[in-house]
Amino acid sequence: MAEEKPHNQLVLRKTIVLVGMMGAGKTAVGRTLAAQLGVPFLDSDHEIEAAADRSIAEIFERDGEPFFRQKESQVIERLLDGTPGILSTGGGAYMSDVNRQMITEKGVAIWLDADIEVLWERVRNKDTRPLLRTDNPKQTLTDLFNARVPIYQLADLSVKSAGGISLEEMGRRVQAALAETRPDVLETVA
Numbered sequence: 001m002a003e004e005k006p007h008n009q010l011v012l013r014k015t016i017v018l019v020g021m022m023g024a025g026k027t028a029v030g031r032t033l034a035a036q037l038g039v040p041f042l043d044s045d046h047e048i049e050a051a052a053d054r055s056i057a058e059i060f061e062r063d064g065e066p067f068f069r070q071k072e073s074q075v076i077e078r079l080l081d082g083t084p085g086i087l088s089t090g091g092g093a094y095m096s097d098v099n100r101q102m103i104t105e106k107g108v109a110i111w112l113d114a115d116i117e118v119l120w121e122r123v124r125n126k127d128t129r130p131l132l133r134t135d136n137p138k139q140t141l142t143d144l145f146n147a148r149v150p151i152y153q154l155a156d157l158s159v160k161s162a163g164g165i166s167l168e169e170m171g172r173r174v175q176a177a178l179a180e181t182r183p184d185v186l187e188t189v190a
Contacts (some may be wrong), residue, residue, distance in 0.1 A: 012039050012084045014185045015107035016174070017076075019094040020152055021145055023122035024112040025161045025170060030088040032167040033174055037186075040085035044093060047075045056090070057133075073098055080106040091144070095151055104156065108185045110174055111155035116145050118163045157181060 016033070018026040027043055034041035045056055048071050052059055059068050072093055079087050080102060087107070093099050094109065103109045114122075120138055152158075157177045161170060178186040 009189050010037055010175070011187045011189050012037055012185070013187055015080055015082075015084045015087050016178070016185065017080075017087045017089060017103045017107045017109050018112055019089055019103075019109050019155055020091065020112040020161070021114060021119050021148060022091040022141075023119040024091075024114040025122075025167075026088040026112055028167055029112060029161070029170045029174065030086045033171040034086040036168075036171045036175070037086070040083060041088070042079050042082075042085055043088045044072060044075050044079065045088075045090045047079065048072060051075070069096060072096075073102075077102055091148070094155070095148060100151075100154065108157070108178070108182055109155040110177065111152040111158040112161040112170075113152070113158045114161040116142055118161065119145065121163065 018030050020026055030043070031041050048059070048068070049055055052071070054062070056068070059071075069092070072090060073096060076087070076089065076093060076099055079085075084107075089099075094103070094111075100109070120141055123141065124138070159170070159173045159177050165173075175186060179188070
């Protein structure tokens with residue numbers, strides 16, 4: 001009878017917070033990564049919508065962006081204080097000094113770094129992006145991209161998000177980046 005080899009298991013010690021532009025794949029990659037690791041998937045925008053009983057677009061329209069950003073910080077803090085999992089944030093969440101500090105202290109920020117053309121291809125036909133409700137949404141996206149990339153570069157790690165890469169492969173890339181540099185977040189146990 002062959003001896004069974006013990007298999008290693010990955011244990012998530014801190015919440016992985018996916019940051020980046022709209023269209024970078026934070027939600028899709030986050031769901032896949034959570035399934036790969038067997039941990040909860042959380043989406044800060046979804047949590048805000050559930051608490052407010054209205055869409056992000058409706059919150060922006062009715063209450064304004066400052067109100068939304070305040071609620072976003074409260075939700076992110078609550079989610080970081082819970083069971084470690086994968087947290088997808090809205091594109092603007094990481095722009096806040098408070099959110100960045102909170103994420104660094106309680107979790108790990110991973111920037112899903114996608115080029116502007118990849119982002120535009122993914123968001124151009126969606127009407128759920130309140131910041132793109134402008135006369136020239138591609139220029140608006142480009143302006144946001146140029147303003148936000150220097151802040152996203154402050155994230156603990158970055159993983160390139162390009163067109164044509166499967167969600168499963170993106171999940172593996174995030175895991176590999178963590179294994180290489182942050183064993184305190186994703187620990188391998190025998």
